[in-house]
Amino acid sequence: MEIMEHIIQENEKNERIDKVLSGINDEWSRSQVQQWIKEGNVSVNENTVKSNYKCSIGDKILINIPEPQNLDVIPEEMNLDIYYEDSDVLVVNKPKGMVVHPAPGHMSGTLVNGLMAHCKDLSGINGILRPGIVHRIDKDTSGLLMVAKNDLAHEKLVNQLVEKSVTRKYYAIVHGVIPHDYGTIDAPIGRDPEDRQRMTVVDNGKHAVTHFRVLERFDQYSYIECELETGRTHQIRVHMKYIGFPLAGDPKYGPRKTLDIDGQALHAGVLGFVHPRTEEYMEFEAPLPEYFSQLLHVIRK
Template identity: 60%
Template sequence: MSVSEREKSYEWQVEDARAGQRVDKFVTAQGEWSRSLVQSWIAEKRVTVNARAVKANYRLQRGDRVALRVPPPEHLAVTPEEIPLDIVYEDADIVVVNKPRGMVVHPAPGHHTGTLVHALLAHCGNLSTINGVYRPGIVHRIDKDTSGLLVAAKNDSAHASLASQLSAHTVERSYTAIVHGDMGHERGTVDAPIGRNPNQRQEMAVVRKNGKRAVTHFVVREKFKGYTLVDCRLETGRTHQIRVHMAFIGHPLVGDPKYGPKKNRFSIQGQALHARTLGFTHPRTGEEMTFEAPLPQDMVDILNRLRRESGL
């Protein structure tokens, strides 16, 4: 085994400024690792405080000695696949893709081939390693049946920068959605915590207990008979956030198989949701970059039908 493939060890002493901070957040800030990866290491007891294993929510005290054992990198288990991609922008550090509806972002149970990761590996050759062998390059995700913009990192430095921007809520992420019902407000904000649905573990829901803060801002763009076209801007990035929030206020997304009506009268496979705008600071140059992707044809077709039905 080469030196680069050996387990690496780190140790830090907690200073006054970090006292009271969660151990998972503290360790994440020490290197180019995602918080979810650090949490997995904590679960594997690779992180200790004063030589004792702790939970991710342990609050550090002044003088604590935090140790981390980083496992050797796994050999990449995902085989590149030549799958057409809609590349919006690309350079040596990042690649911005307009993902089609129906494509899974990374391998997961039931989706071992045909994902965006498979396609990116074939296109780029190398991707960042921070998120492990099954999610190389993936900094953020959009649902399988949501279309639109996503940025992937080609190296760990770019990944760490983008992940930090997401954590600081400085990444611009705007979506366009078609929802059921006539919204009574032209704009608004949904500030409601999201967590696992206690009655249906495969779904997310607005929950007060163990929910994470979730904030979605929306603006009405166009109204039809029984439907509304809205723009949604994410302040946070919880799983299924827009879908859950819109359903919570009584306006579920058209075609949503989890949170919408069971009957779908439109020819769309999945929710009518499109990640339209993506903005961030380039990890190397510091340039402010903003990208936009036009609505996919399936949503255009729905809007044209609604305009006809509404006499617009």
């Protein structure tokens, strides 16, 4: 059982505890948090509480996260777009609209379901719901992901992410015409105090750096390449909104009047890392998905 600690901040005071906790982690539903509270797995200042408990600044919350033993991830045959595979590592091109790993209430149709049908050997470091998953991309972001097939590979790949030595280049279409050819956004990212389901730039957030360059300009949009130095949740989406050029199609961070593409125009096109066993640098490139290329074609016209 994993134990997590959370201290209530100014922006969380007087909020119900179930609302606060469900906002800490995108994978925790409010009903799931309420069940944990009911089972006595949540304490405030060492006392059990009810779901409607109103939080006070400085409250020390301990969450005993139960192991989801009753959740079985079922392998599902899928036509995965695999770019590379050996006994240690697999590189896959995830389509737009696919969730990376299962979560309670969403146990099928994910990349992990497909990976489990494709290969039996995935690292177990992230537990039964996220076998082999070293890093994630959002559901509506397409592109390349590295997957670890054993724990040694997993640890070495994670270390490269921590050391910021993994090459990760994304392609995006954003609202507005960016005047500069190149730029770097260095702004800390954390939970939005107004909406716990969103991330935003906040003073006490985690260090986050995105480099971008403009590939093409249009009347109302720009086509850009972004290179991640860090890998925070929704980093590119948050950073581009922060400088006034939100991603086209983004329902969470973009304007309401946007391109009708059912999710942000963002593609993880280049992925490079040092192989965990051979120590050879490997780099992969996935072309823009068809919807993205079509979108560029329409905007150009």
